[in-house]
Amino acid sequence: MSAAVAVRGLRVEYGGVRIVGDVDLDVSPGEWVTVIGPNGAGKSTLLRAVAGLAPATGTIALFGTPAARLRRRERARLVAMVPQTPVVPAGMRVFDYTLLGRTPYLPRFGRESAGDTAVVRDVLARLDLPDYAGRMLTTLSGGELQRVFLARALAQEPQLLLLDEPTSALDIGHQQEVMDLVDRLRHDRGLAVLSTMHDLSLAGLYADRIVLLAGGEVAAAGTARQVLAEDTLTRYYRARVRVLETPDGPMVVPARGS
Numbered sequence: 001m002s003a004a005v006a007v008r009g010l011r012v013e014y015g016g017v018r019i020v021g022d023v024d025l026d027v028s029p030g031e032w033v034t035v036i037g038p039n040g041a042g043k044s045t046l047l048r049a050v051a052g053l054a055p056a057t058g059t060i061a062l063f064g065t066p067a068a069r070l071r072r073r074e075r076a077r078l079v080a081m082v083p084q085t086p087v088v089p090a091g092m093r094v095f096d097y098t099l100l101g102r103t104p105y106l107p108r109f110g111r112e113s114a115g116d117t118a119v120v121r122d123v124l125a126r127l128d129l130p131d132y133a134g135r136m137l138t139t140l141s142g143g144e145l146q147r148v149f150l151a152r153a154l155a156q157e158p159q160l161l162l163l164d165e166p167t168s169a170l171d172i173g174h175q176q177e178v179m180d181l182v183d184r185l186r187h188d189r190g191l192a193v194l195s196t197m198h199d200l201s202l203a204g205l206y207a208d209r210i211v212l213l214a215g216g217e218v219a220a221a222g223t224a225r226q227v228l229a230e231d232t233l234t235r236y237y238r239a240r241v242r243v244l245e246t247p248d249g250p251m252v253v254p255a256r257g258s
C-alpha cells in the first residue's frame, strides 16, 4: 500500500534562508504522526509544504502520486489542513463555513446536495457543535472556533488530515473529545494524520510516532517513549522538564529550577 504522504529531501527557503531542510517523512494510512519542536523549528512550514501552501523543493507523493501532478480539486479530496490561525471570514455562519469543506465535491457551477448537507450536520454533531450551526463565526469563543475549523476539514472527508496545533485553544474535555474523534477516524476509516503539537504529553498519548524538528531538521524520531526523554527535551527546548512514566505512556511536566 502506498504511503498517505511520502516526503523526500523536502526543503523550504524564504528569502534565501533555509526554514526546513532535507526532511524525509512518511505517514501511512491509519497512522498518526505528530511533529514537535520549539517555536520557529519549522513545524507549520513543513505542514504547509505538504498541503501545497509553501514553496518547497524535494518530492512529496500523496497516495503514490507526485503531489505536483494532482489537480487542486483532486488534492483537496485527499488532503485537508487545519492551519494554526485560519482566516475567519466576516459575515459567515458556522453551517455555511463548514459546508465550504464540501467544495471539492460540488459540480462546477452546481449547488450542494442533500448528501453534502448531511455530512456537515454529522460533523457538527460529532464535534459538539449542532446548536452552533446558525451562529456567526465572529461571535464564537476561541475553543468553539477551533472546533469549527476542524469541522470544515472533516467535512472535506480527506484521507490525510494535517492539523497544526489543533487543541491549543481547547479545555481539557474538548481536547480529549477532538483527539478521540480524530483517533476513531483513523482507526475506522484509515485516515492518516500529520499534526503539530506543543502539548507533549497529549502528543505522546495519541501519536504512533513523534518527529522532533529543530532548526528545520529532524533531530529525533520514534515512539513517544523514544523521543520524549528528559535529555532530548532539555537539549532541544532548553527547558527543565520531568518525564513521568505512566500506564498511558510518558507524561512531560515542567520542573522548577533550584
Ligand SMILES: Nc1ncnc2c1ncn2[C@@H]1O[C@H](COP(=O)(O)OP(=O)(O)OP(=O)(O)O)[C@@H](O)[C@H]1O
Pocket: 014, 019, 037, 038, 039, 040, 041, 042, 043, 044, 045, 046
Ligand atoms: N512566509 C515566511 N517568510 C519568512 N519567514 C517565515 C515565513 N514563514 C515562516 N517563517 C519563519 O520560519 C521559521 C519557522 O516558522 P514555523 O511557523 O514553521 O515554525 P513553527 O515550528 O511552526 O513555530 P511555532 O511553534 O512558533 O508555531 C520561523 O523563524 C518563521 O519566522
